[in-house]
Amino acid sequence: MVQDSRGKGGVGSNRQQYLNYGCHFHYTNSPDTGNGYHEDILALMDNWCNSGSSRVKILIVGGEDNGSHYNPVSKRRVCATAVIYLQDRDLESSEWLSMLTPEEWRAWDKPTIELAVITHDRPWSLRRLLDSVKQAHYFGDKVNVVINLEQTADQETRQIAEGFTMGPIDGHVAVRHRIVYAGLMTAVVESWYPHGNHSYGVILEDDVELSPLFYAWIKFFTGRRQEMLLSSMESVYTNQK
Numbered sequence: 001m002v003q004d005s006r007g008k009g010g011v012g013s014n015r016q017q018y019l020n021y022g023c024h025f026h027y028t029n030s031p032d033t034g035n036g037y038h039e040d041i042l043a044l045m046d047n048w049c050n051s052g053s054s055r056v057k058i059l060i061v062g063g064e065d066n067g068s069h070y071n072p073v074s075k076r077r078v079c080a081t082a083v084i085y086l087q088d089r090d091l092e093s094s095e096w097l098s099m100l101t102p103e104e105w106r107a108w109d110k111p112t113i114e115l116a117v118i119t120h121d122r123p124w125s126l127r128r129l130l131d132s133v134k135q136a137h138y139f140g141d142k143v144n145v146v147i148n149l150e151q152t153a154d155q156e157t158r159q160i161a162e163g164f165t166m167g168p169i170d171g172h173v174a175v176r177h178r179i180v181y182a183g184l185m186t187a188v189v190e191s192w193y194p195h196g197n198h199s200y201g202v203i204l205e206d207d208v209e210l211s212p213l214f215y216a217w218i219k220f221f222t223g224r225r226q227e228m229l230l231s232s233m234e235s236v237y238t239n240q241k
Contacts, residue, residue: 015165049079056102060084061140062091063087075109082108085140087168096216103221111222112199113215117147117194118184123156130164132210141221142170150175207223 022098039144059073059080082105086094100108115133117124133145147161161175182190200222205228 036057037068056081056105058105061085062088068119080106085110087140089136089140093213094139095140096220099220100223107223110198112195113141113143113218113221113222114192114199114201115143115145116201116203117161117206118187118191118203119147119153119157119161120150121152121154121157122206123154123160124197125141126157126206127160128209129204129206130160131163132212133204134164134169136210136212138169138171138215140170141215141219143215145194147173147175147186149175150187151178151181153177 018163025059057078057080059075059078059082061073061083073083075081077214084097117126117129117133144163144167147164149158149161153161158177164173168174178187188203191203194201200218
């Protein structure tokens with residue numbers, strides 16, 4: 001519920017609050033002033049960095065669904081806990097963000113999630129999967145996709161894989177075509193490799209179809225896992241003293 005709180009201690013230029021499942025926060029809606037994106041960020045930096053408040057501060061930058069985005073902003077520059085870039089199509093599906101803890105917000109940009117698709121000779125099924133990948137909500141994240149083709153993949157399957165793009169979603173698509181037949185088990189094992197401690201892979205066979213909110217669940221899970229690991233490490237360190 002959005003309500004006007006004038007005269008009730010609201011914070012921000014429009015003095016509004018948002019109440020949801022016990023979460024109560026103040027927010028400021030800052031539209032484009034017409035002075036340019038750079039000037040808007042400088043104004044926000046002066047406001048947040050000089051406020052003296054230690055509360056969690058989340059900067060959400062909206063964008064159209066045609067792939068146009070503002071230049072990235074460092075969260076340190078504007079004294080923000082996290083900076084998120086949401087396309088208009090993501091807004092109606094972003095209510096789960098209110099469930100994140102301050103620690104999860106701070107780790108928002110740490111995980112890198114890559115999609116690894118395994119396919120052979122089911123072009124109609126592969127097309128359905130890739131369509132669901134493109135229609136999902138990624139909440140401003142850059143998501144890379146690797147399509148792994150078996151050595152005996154048919155021509156139509158290869159054409160679908162090589163013609164796939166993520167459209168307005170920020171991400172790189174790579175196609176790997178095996179030169180030696182491997183079989184399903186080897187194809188799964190060799191489809192994805194981690195790139196670091198915060199690297200995650202989602203392995204997808206071409207007979208599945210994704211929910212538009214599959215990435216929200218993965219993002220929430222990886223953020224919660226990061227927090228649990230950090231708490232566990234702090235507990236071990238404390239017990240060793």
